[in-house]
Structures are given as structure tokens and as C-alpha cells.
Amino acid sequence: MNVARLRDARHWDLAYRHGSTFRRVTSVERMMFATYVRVIKGETRVVDIGCGTGEWTRGLARMGATVRGYDISRVAISKARTLSSSQAGFASYDVWDVNSDDVPLYLAPQSIxxxxxxxxxxxxxxxxxxxxxxxxxxxxGVLHVMTQVDNRPADAEPHRGWHPEPHRGLNADQIAYLCEQWRDAVHYKLDLAGQTICLVLQHPK
Known part of the structure; x- marks a missing residue:
């Protein structure tokens, strides 16, 4: 995978400008999230990292959370704001490169x-x-990660063209590394084969 390209805002701006869409949020996904993560209406503060055009962010707001969505793509954030303008709920959005920009003031210690x-x-x-x-x-607090389980070799040929690479997901070593950082780490499947999973991580070591 060309990691540098997939961390470049220009890549994602181009993809969203051309109308790229990604995996839609399902009713099963919403139900499972609500089973594992407690959201108290009007009280729970959620931050959605890599929110894209905000479908998941808006869903969290409809659950009653106050949600801030961040994405590297200005095009995606512009679309997210437009799509959210006529909907009830407490969702807001900002452009942020999580890998290199300074941390926003909104993300104060022990605030989320x-x-x-x-x-x-x-x-x-x-x-x-x-x-x-x-x-x-x-x-x-809870870190909730949805990911595909990536079993492809690290040197697999990257996707070509302006379309975003299909989501590679995390491999077994990355998943183990994540879980080792938290005292409470559970996961659940979103498909029968276990190719798409969610991690619920709490109480960091």
C-alpha cells in the first residue's frame, strides 16, 4: 500500500469530489454499537475520527450524543456540513489531519x-x-474501532487511479497491539466470517 498517498488530503479531496462513496452504515452496525457502548442523551461527548461525509457522525447524533467529526478532506467536511444542516441532533465537523496537525483545543485531556x-x-x-x-x-471513556481484518501481504499491489483504495483494515499484529494497550478490550463481529470486526477498548494501561 502506498501509505503516504492514502494519508494525503489531496487524494481524499479528489475522491470525494468525484462522488466516491464508502461502506454504508447498517442497522446491525447501529444496534451492535448501542449494545456495547452506552450513549446518554444530551450528556455523552463523542469524537468521530475520519468521519468522511458524516453518515456515522449523524447516526451518533441521532442516538443523542454531542458529536464532533474530523476528517482530512475539506471536500468531505463541506459535504458533511451540508448533509447535516437539515437534520436534528448535535453534530459538528472540522478539517483535521490527525497524523500531522496540532491537536484541536476541543480535544482537551479527559474530555471525551x-x-x-x-x-x-x-x-x-x-x-x-x-x-x-x-x-x-x-x-x-471508550475507544470504538470498526475495521476489516486484513489478511493480504504487506507488499500487495496498491490500488491505482483516483479512486480511494478499498479499505485494507488492520492485520492480526495491529489488532493485538491495540488490545494490549487497554485493560479492557473486547471485540465483536459484524459478519459471520469475522472479516469486519469492532474493538471496544477501555481503561488504558
Whole structure:
């Protein structure tokens, strides 16, 4: 995978400008999230990392959370704001390169109840992000990661053209690394084969 390209805002701006769409949020996904992560209407603060055009962000807002979505793509954030303008809920959006920009003031230490990474963590500097996540979350806070399980070789041929690469996901070593950073780490499947999973991480070591 050409990691540098997939961390470049220009790549994602071009993809979203050409109308690229990604995996839609399903009713099963929403139900499973609500089973594992507690959202208290009007009280729970959620940050959605790599929010794209905000479908998952808006869903979290409809659950009653106050949600801030961040994405590297200005085009995606512009679309997210437009799509959210006529909907009820508490969703806001900002452009942010998680891998290189300064941390926004909104992400003060121990200020966030839930951090979500829906099909986005594999594009991030994982050690840097998880170190920050431990600081941002409240003592009982949760990091919720949705990812595909990537069994392809590391040197697989990257996707070509302006279309975004199909989500590679995290491999077994990356998943184990994540879970080792938290005292409470559980996962659940979103498909029978276990190719798409969610991690629920709480109480950092």
C-alpha cells in the first residue's frame, strides 16, 4: 500500500469530489454499537475520527450524543456540513489531519466519552493516535474501532487511479497491539466470517 498517498488530503479531496462513496452504515452496525457502548442523551461527548461525509457522525447524533467529526478532506467536511444542516441532533465537523496537525483545543485531556474510528484507523499513525486517545478520553471513556481484518501481504499491489483504495483494515499484529494497550478490550463481529470486526477498548494501561 502506498501509505503516504492514502494519508494525503489531496487524494481524499479528489475522491470525494468525484462522488466516491464508502461502506454504508447498517442497522446491525447501529444496534451492535448501542449494545456495547452506552450513549446518554444530551450528556455523552463523542469524537468521530475520519468521519468522511458524516453518515456515522449523524447516526451518533441521532442516538443523542454531542458529536464532533474530523476528517482530512475539506471536500468531505463541506459535504458533511451540508448533509447535516437539515437534520436534528448535535453534530459538528472540522478539517483535521490527525497524523500531522496540532491537536484541536476541543480535544482537551479527559474530555471525551467515546472516540470512534469507523474504517479509518488503518490510515492513521496508530501509536501516535492511541497515545493521544488515552489522554483525551475520560476515565471511563471508550475507544470504538470498526475495521476489516486484513489478511493480504504487506507488499500487495496498491490500488491505482483516483479512486480511494478499498479499505485494507488492520492485520492480526495491529489488532493485538491495540488490545494490549487497554485493560479492557473486547471485540465483536459484524459478519459471520469475522472479516469486519469492532474493538471496544477501555481503561488504558
Amino acid at each position: 466519552d467515546v472516540l470512534t474510528c469507523r474504517l479509518s484507523l488503518s490510515y492513521l499513525d496508530i501509536p501516535r493516535f492511541t497515545a493521544n486517545a488515552r489522554r483525551w478520553l475520560k476515565p471511563q
